[in-house]
Amino acid sequence: MHEALRPFHQVTAAWFEQALGEPTLAQAQGWPHIRAGEHTLISAPTGTGKTLAAFLVFIDQLKTQAARGELADALQLLYISPLKALGNDIRENLKRPLEGIGGPELRVAVRTGDTPAAERQRMLRRPPHLLITTPESLFLLLSSRGGRRLLSTVRSVIIDELHALLSTKRGAHLFFSLARLDALCGRRVQRVGLSATITPLSLAAEALAWPEKAAVVAPKQEKKAAIQVTSAVEDLRVLPSRSIWPEIAGQVVERCASCRTVLVFLEGRAQAEKLANEINA
Secondary structure, X not given: OOHHHOOOOHHHHHHHHHHHOOOOHHHHHHHHHHHOOOOEEEEOOOOOOHHHHHHHHHHHHHHHHHHOOOOOOOOOEEEEOOOHHHHHHHHHHHHHHHHHHOOOOOOEEEEOOOOOHHHHHHXXXXXXXXXXXXXXXXXXXXXXXXXXXXXXXXXXXXXXXXXXXXXXXXXXXXXXXXXXXXHHHOOOOEEEEEXXXXXXXXXXXXXXXXXXXXXXXXXXXXXXXXXXXXXXXOOOOOOOOOOOHHHHHHHHHHHHHHOOOOOOOOOOHHHHHHHHHHHHO
């Protein structure tokens, strides 16, 4: 077992190894800080598992508490994304670890401007353990009696896409709401910030946790690229079909047979439709 997985419950660690293999650097370096309750900024390229790095510690802790009968029937974790569409994606992505790890059920809900009134009332009557929301919806929750009652038990908050919020009015508004959340909860709520592209890290960490300090996890990772320059035909002056398009389409079809994803960049819609027709043929 990877050393970074040892502090997790054995069921959580076993699921991670079976489903995902070894942790990424962002996960291995981020977990100890999050588990210790520190404010943490994780900055790493897309695809390095930052979101799961943040969620897995809390999922493991909450499921362990639930198994012991110690989990309060109240909101524990708040996930804030500046993108409404991303919120539903996160809920879907959470299903994998929540269902894969098994054990006691953790309730997950989404609260955005598109959430139906009936669902909003339902989550107030029976709070989720994890709530996915946006900066604007957080402000509205903090401004209503029911919302304040729901949020009063929050222990940790994950802020995704941090680079899209810092140095903007929307970001200033969010951090004002987070200060209100601290006052409401009567304690400093743990903050975990996630970003793929953010500089300088020191200022981002300061903004995330001020006036306290935040641990910065930004592992250096080298991106490897393999580039080939090829031609659809050996001699562009000699075209077997009197057109280059059938030859290009043939190469695309060959690549589709050996790859899960093939991206073709063209100059416009007309060329895209022309090539699509050739590929279908």
